[in-house]
Amino acid sequence: MGAIEDVYEELDADVPFEEFEAAVEQKVDDMGGLADEETAAMLIAHELRDEEVNSVADIEPGMDDVKFLAKVMKVGEVRTFERDGEDDDGHVLNVEVADESGRVTISLWDQVAVDAKENLQTGDVLRIMGRPKEGFSGLEVAVDKVEPDEDAEVDVEAIEQYRVEDLTMGASDVDLLGVVLDTDTVRTFDRDDGSEGKVSNLTLGDETGRVRVTMWDEMADRVEELTAGQTVEVVDGYVRERDGDLELHVGSRGAVEEVDADVEYVPETTDIANLELEDVVDVAGGVIETSEKRTFDRDDGSQGQVRNVRIKDDTGEIRVALWGDKADRDIDLADKVVFTDVEIQDGWQDDLEASAGWRSSVTVLEDADGSSAGAGGGSADRDAGQGGLDSFDSGGSDTESPSGGGGAAAATAETASEEATDDTGGVVEFTGTVVQAGDPVVLDDGTQTRSVKTSANLRLGEEVTVRGVEEDGTIDADDVF
Numbered sequence: 022m023g024a025i026e027d028v029y030e031e032l033d034a035d036v037p038f039e040e041f042e043a044a045v046e047q048k049v050d051d052m053g054g055l056a057d058e059e060t061a062a063m064l065i066a067h068e069l070r071d072e073e074v075n076s077v078a079d080i081e082p083g084m085d086d087v088k089f090l091a092k093v094m095k096v097g098e099v100r101t102f103e104r105d106g107e108d109d110d111g112h113v114l115n116v117e118v119a120d121e122s123g124r125v126t127i128s129l130w131d132q133v134a135v136d137a138k139e140n141l142q143t144g145d146v147l148r149i150m151g152r153p154k155e156g157f158s159g160l161e162v163a164v165d166k167v168e169p170d171e172d173a174e175v176d177v178e179a180i181e182q183y184r185v186e187d188l189t190m191g192a193s194d195v196d197l198l199g200v201v202l203d204t205d206t207v208r209t210f211d212r213d214d215g216s217e218g219k220v221s222n223l224t225l226g227d228e229t230g231r232v233r234v235t236m237w238d239e240m241a242d243r244v245e246e247l248t249a250g251q252t253v254e255v256v257d258g259y260v261r262e263r264d265g266d267l268e269l270h271v272g273s274r275g276a277v278e279e280v281d282a283d284v285e286y287v288p289e290t291t292d293i294a295n296l297e298l299e300d301v302v303d304v305a306g307g308v309i310e311t312s313e314k315r316t317f318d319r320d321d322g323s324q325g326q327v328r329n330v331r332i333k334d335d336t337g338e339i340r341v342a343l344w345g346d347k348a349d350r351d352i353d354l355a356d357k358v359v360f361t362d363v364e365i366q367d368g369w370q371d372d373l374e375a376s377a378g379w380r381s382s383v384t385v386l387e388d389a390d391g392s393s394a395g396a397g398g399g400s401a402d403r404d405a406g407q408g409g410l411d412s413f414d415s416g417g418s419d420t421e422s423p424s425g426g427g428g429a430a431a432a433t434a435e436t437a438s439e440e441a442t443d444d445t446g447g448v449v450e451f452t453g454t455v456v457q458a459g460d461p462v463v464l465d466d467g468t469q470t471r472s473v474k475t476s477a478n479l480r481l482g483e484e485v486t487v488r489g490v491e492e493d494g495t496i497d498a499d500d501v502f
Contacts, residue, residue, distance in 0.1 A: 199225030
């Protein structure tokens with residue numbers, strides 16, 4: 022047995038011997054006599070031993086050349102660039118491919134890129150060999166060799182327009198329609214090279230779920246032009262993971278555009294009575310109590326802020342702590358509000374408390390006047406349509422009982438005010454702002470004032486709810502919260 026046969030036997034490759042022998046002979050010719058048949062055979066064997074991964078999910082940066090089978094999800098546009106010191110322009114084409122385990126972008130270069138743009142179709146199955154690396158939008162494979170395989174099958178559906186439930190780690194060139202649920206402010210940061218970067222976030226929802234969208238640098242300012250309730254399309258986004266959750270990112274190649282389309286998002290909320298410590302859930306209800314924003318100093322010397330609101334649904338009530346920028350949300354008594362991704366924690370006096378942090382979103386579905394409202398800051402935002410959000414019912418419409426649920430918080434405040442005008446000596450509940458401190462305290466809810474006897478130390482401007490027996494227009498408060 023000759024040297025070529027010996028190397029081929031040890032290789033145990035899925036390639037016919039005739040092809041291996043021809044490749045060895047070509048390698049000898051290419052090297053101009055610098056390698057004999059045995060050396061050339063070993064070089065070819067090394068190339069054929071390139072790492073064949075079982076799935077896209079197995080591909081990692083730093084691997085040597087990998088080989089895998091995947092289906093074409095989306096073909097991008099050929100981009101032309103100038104090479105340093107060369108007259109000819111270069112060309113590159115990004116193609117998103119996927120198998121059952123995930124998605125990855127492959128990059129094709131020069132004439133291969135031009136030919137692929139003309140011939141590749143969504144749904145084609147490819148055999149790919151290339152080098153994994155960290156690209157502009159994350160992991161990508163720079164292709165050394167690619168060829169179609171008409172006989173192979175990859176059980177994954179090609180997607181032109183994504184929904185939230187279709188997002189997978191590594192997906193790029195993502196186009197997604199959604200309704201804006203919440204927006205954050207633009208934040209700046211320093212890069213390692215000394216330049217300043219910008220980032221902002223918004224939350225989008227559709228009929229299949231919701232996703233946090235992160236916008237970078239020049240795209241970050243876009244968040245200031247959007248309000249809750251608007252329908253937008255994310256163009257050319259890419260999917261990353263943060264703290265176990267998928268996020269959709271938008272850089273300089275992408276866009277977030279307002280569109281005239283109907284997108285429905287209906288949150289799946291948990292009844293307040295069913296909340297348990299350390300749950301991360303969505304809750305909703307009518308606002309029955311609000312407090313002023315408070316600032317505090319963190320251990321690192323920076324300043325934070327927090328504001329508390331209390332909501333009620335048909336099953337109970339809970340205080341929600343709004344941290345950071347969420348403390349600036351325009352939330353009033355009797356508003357119907359949805360809080361997503363809040364963490365249930367130990368609260369004051371051993372009560373449970375919901376904490377709305379950076380991952381949470383805050384959406385005002387309906388304000389105290391009964392009009393639909395957005396999650397953004399000002400009154401202008403609150404005129405925005407909800408794109409399906411206004412179909413949410415946070416727990417019924419029993420407006421006859423002051424203990425009615427989250428969807429009936431407006432009725433709670435109205436009923437309390439009606440009871441407060443009853444001088445029969447019954448127990449009433451009244452929510453208002455302290456406009457006079459001392460004895461008696463005077464509360465104002467915007468339409469009425471009530472005198473209150475209480476030993477609680479209340480401050481001017483503080484919003485509180487009192488409960489007790491009313492006689493001659495004065496409430497003798499047993500409870501102040």
